[in-house]
Amino acid sequence: MSDSRKGKRPLVADKRYAVSPKTARKPKAKPKPKPKTRPRKVARRKTPVRKRGGLIGLVQRLIGWVLRLIWRITWRVGAVACLILGLMVGYYYTTLPDVTELLDGRARGSVTLLDNDGRVFAWRGDQFGGAITTDTVSPHLRNAIVATEDKRFYRHFGLSPRGIASAVRINLSEGRGPLSGHGGSTITQQTAKLLCLGVPFDPTVQSEAEYEAECRRGTIKRKASEAIYALAMEAKYSKDEILTVYMNRAFLGAGARGFEAASQRYFGKSAANVTAAEAAMLAGLLVAPTRFAPTNDLTRSQNRAATIVRLMNEQGYLSGSEARTAQNNPAQLSQAAEARAGGYFADWVMSSGPEFFTRKTTEDVIIKTTLDPRIQRAADDAMDWVFENKIRPGSKAQAAIVVMSADGAVRAMVGGRETKVAGAFNRAVQAKRQTGSAFKPFVYAAALDLGYSPNDTVTDEPLTINIPGSGPWSPRNYTNQFYGKVSLTRALADSLNIPAVKVSEFVGRDLVRQVASDFGLESDLAAGPALALGASESTLIEMTSAYAGILNGGSSVQPYGLVELRLLGDDDPLMGTGGGIGERVVQESAARQLIYMMEKVVSEGTGGRAQFGGWQLAGKTGTTQAARDAWFVGFSADYVAGVWMGYDDNTPLTGVTGAGLPAEIWRETMARVHEGMAQKPLPMMQPSGRGLVRAPDSTPSAERGGAGRFLEGLLRDILGGGGTSTQERTPPVRGSDR
Incomplete structure (x- = not known):
């Protein structure tokens, strides 16, 4: 037997069973690749919400509807409001200028x-x-x-x-x-x-x-x-x-x-x-x-x-x-x-300057002034010291001070006891008060300008003048006494009233008014014989500037505080000094003799309290009827100062006369002003000649445009006739104008 299997079918199990050709196994075909896709999400089944029924459900649905309505309204209103706000902001945005403007x-x-x-x-x-x-x-x-x-x-x-x-x-x-x-x-x-x-x-x-x-x-x-x-x-x-x-x-x-x-x-x-x-x-x-x-x-x-x-x-x-x-x-x-913005002085400069560059200016203005801060402090301190040490607490008495140079440049001003103020009532320039015996130097200035001498005499005796429409008027001295024949110098030094009236009546009231007016007393001056006794009203700054005219040799003075005015950023001034020395009022010799007489007021007469430090000083006291106003105005060779004291409501002062507290305020002020300064003599002239007040010379009278001449008989009737020299006078009387 041959072992070869060539040509023989294999023995397999499927041969044991009958196999249908239709069901015979075929080789599997290669599967086609499927496109890649995302896996599907399986939708979750929503569980139906069961609506609550009944009254509660109704309320819930109603609230929900209201809230939805509110929301719809709110966002719409909000949108409209935002739109309006944006429009308004945009409008203002367009009106805004550059920031520098x-x-x-x-x-x-x-x-x-x-x-x-x-x-x-x-x-x-x-x-x-x-x-x-x-x-x-x-x-x-x-x-x-x-x-x-x-x-x-x-x-x-x-x-x-x-x-x-x-x-x-x-x-x-x-x-x-x-x-x-x-x-x-x-x-x-x-x-x-x-x-x-x-x-x-x-x-x-x-x-x-x-x-x-x-x-x-x-x-x-x-x-x-x-x-x-x-x-x-x-x-x-x-x-x-x-x-x-x-x-x-x-x-x-x-x-x-x-x-x-x-x-x-x-x-x-x-x-x-x-x-x-x-x-x-x-x-x-x-x-x-x-x-x-x-x-x-x-x-x-x-x-x-x-x-x-x-x-x-x-x-x-x-x-x-x-x-x-x-x-x-x-x-x-x-x-x-x-200094509280300059106080009274700054107020005065602002009021005296041109309105369109001061009170109502639309520009930025720079004003240089005559103010001396050292002198201003002296006046402020003097005022404070006297009222703290000499005036009873609670007193409402007021005082004012002005200090100026002989040319009218105001160096300091105090318009009241409150020394550091602005915008307050300024008694130095706004208060018009009777001047009392501080007016008398202008009476004697008129006489001296007519050629009279400080040594000429006048009789201090009872005097009655019949004033048409008013009846008889009889002036009296402060002491109610009469001193007989006295020189003009003594009459002024002791502030005797009757001699001042006699001299005023003799030289003529018109002439006295003219001299006072030309020296800067701008107020209406009294028309009657009481003119000589200071029945007229004036301001302190007017009186002080008038005395400055006496110091500078007899020329009028316009007080001023503005030296130069310019606009901010400009170098050239728009205007300069607004005052200073003006026209001559009396002859220089008359002014210098009057200074001599006024020096006797301080050294020998009623102004004794004004003395300080051995300085040569001249001035005049003044007290008005019932002591409603008290004055002392005077000068050294360098500065003129005036002081007024009284009540704003015209209440009479108690125990105050011009020879008292005003003279002390003047002394405290001027003593501080002159600290460290070298003493200078006053520009005064010693008088020459003596005798009775005589008839005026026609030439000076014509130059002054004053009153007409009086007859010698009238001279004897009014002025008392006779005459003695100043050496023959009676001892001087103190305190006739305290």
């Missing part, structure tokens, strides 16, 4: 007054020291403003919801309305208020006070407008630009607009150079400029500044050591600020 928004100009050395001593009007920016001011000042007014200034968008909510809460807790008191305003909102929402001041429509009141209204509508304007500003300007406008527009008391003006006014320096303590004091003015002004209450202002220093330290603007230094060295006022 917003820095100086004053309705009035300013006046800066300089003393005779060129130093600032007073301001008037709305002072603007010049534009400043956040880059040019002291960093301490910028930080103090932000720390005080709006510590989130650089982080908010113009409004501070947190600040507003806090302000409302504080107001309600203090029992006020939600918008009364604390405002919660940002610096941007405050700037919007300072700009009055872009509405300029128009003097033809409303007054400045009405305009300011309108800008400061605190109604809800106004607050909303300020908020919109603030948003527009935030969109238009940078934070530093907004702060720059705020620093230049803020009112900071004492007429200062902007921090540069305030720094100059209170500290005499630029805002770029203020210390932390000074910056804190300036920032403290923002909340209440008048109340916290250091010129009103320095201690209160320093306390407010201490609070701001603490805030600066808490907010990281000052280190602990810097804060302690500022606390221990509080800011102090400059000398000009201490």
Whole structure:
């Protein structure tokens, strides 16, 4: 048997069974690759929510419907409100000018007054020291403003919801309305208020006070407008630009607009150079400029500044050591600020200058004046000393002082007991009072100008003059005594009334009135014989300038305080001195002889209390009827000073005459004025000749345009006839005009 399997079918199991050809296994075809697809997510079948039925379900459905309705209304209203707000902000945005046009928004100009050395001593009007920016001011000042007014200034968008909510809460807790008191305003909102929402001041429509009141209204509508304007500003300007406008527009008391003006006014320096303590004091003015002004209450202002220093330290603007230094060295006022804006003298210069450059100026004006600060301090100190040491406490008596040079340049002025004031009633220039015996030098000036001598005599005896329409008038001396024949010098020194009347009647009242008027007494002068006794009214400055005319040799004087006026930034003055020496009134020889007579008033007569330090002095006392006014006016070779004392309501003085307290005030003033000065003799002339008051020479009378000549018989009847020399006179009587 062969073992070969060639040609034989294999033995397999499927041979055992019958296999249908249709079901015979076919080779499997290679499957086609299926495209890759994400597996389908099988949607989860939502479980149907069963709606609650009944009353509860109804309420729920109703609440849901209401909420959906509210939402639909709210977002639509909100969208419309945002659209309207955007339009309003856009409108204000288009009206905002360049930031440089917003820095100086004053309705009035300013006046800066300089003393005779060129130093600032007073301001008037709305002072603007010049534009400043956040880059040019002291960093301490910028930080103090932000720390005080709006510590989130650089982080908010113009409004501070947190600040507003806090302000409302504080107001309600203090029992006020939600918008009364604390405002919660940002610096941007405050700037919007300072700009009055872009509405300029128009003097033809409303007054400045009405305009300011309108800008400061605190109604809800106004607050909303300020908020919109603030948003527009935030969109238009940078934070530093907004702060720059705020620093230049803020009112900071004492007429200062902007921090540069305030720094100059209170500290005499630029805002770029203020210390932390000074910056804190300036920032403290923002909340209440008048109340916290250091010129009103320095201690209160320093306390407010201490609070701001603490805030600066808490907010990281000052280190602990810097804060302690500022606390221990509080800011102090400059000398000009201490003077309370120049007082009476500055008021007088402002009233005497041209209105369009002083009271109603729209420009920034610089005025150089005749004020001497040393002499002004002397007058202030003298007034204070006498009232503290010589006047009973509680007295309402007033006094005034004027000091000037012989050419009429006013060096000092005190218009009342309150020496450091501004805008007060100025008794030196505004009060017209009877002059009393202080008028008598003009009577004797008229006689001397006609050729009479101080040694000529007149009889002091009972005198009665019949005044048409009034009847007989009989003048009396202060002592109610008569002293017979006396020289003109003695009659003036002892202030005898009857000799003054006789001389006035002889030379002619018209001539006396003319001399007094030409010397500067501008008030209506009395027409009757009482003219010689000072029945006319005058002001202290008129009387002082008239005496200055005597000192300068007999020429009239126009008192003045303005030396030069120019606009800020200009070098050339617009106007110069507004006064000075005028026309001659009496001959120089007459004036010098009158000085001799007036020197005897101080050295031997009623003005003895005015003497000090061995100086040659001349002057005249004056007391009016019932002692309602008391005067002393006099001079040294260098200065003329006048003092008036009395009550504003014309109440008679008790125990006061011109020889008393007014002479003492004059002495205290002039003694201080002359400290350290070399003594000079008065420009007086010793009299020559003696005899009876004689008939006037026709030539001088014609030159003066005075009264006509009197007959010798009338001379004897009126003046008493006869005559003796001055050596034959009776001993001088003291106190005839105290």
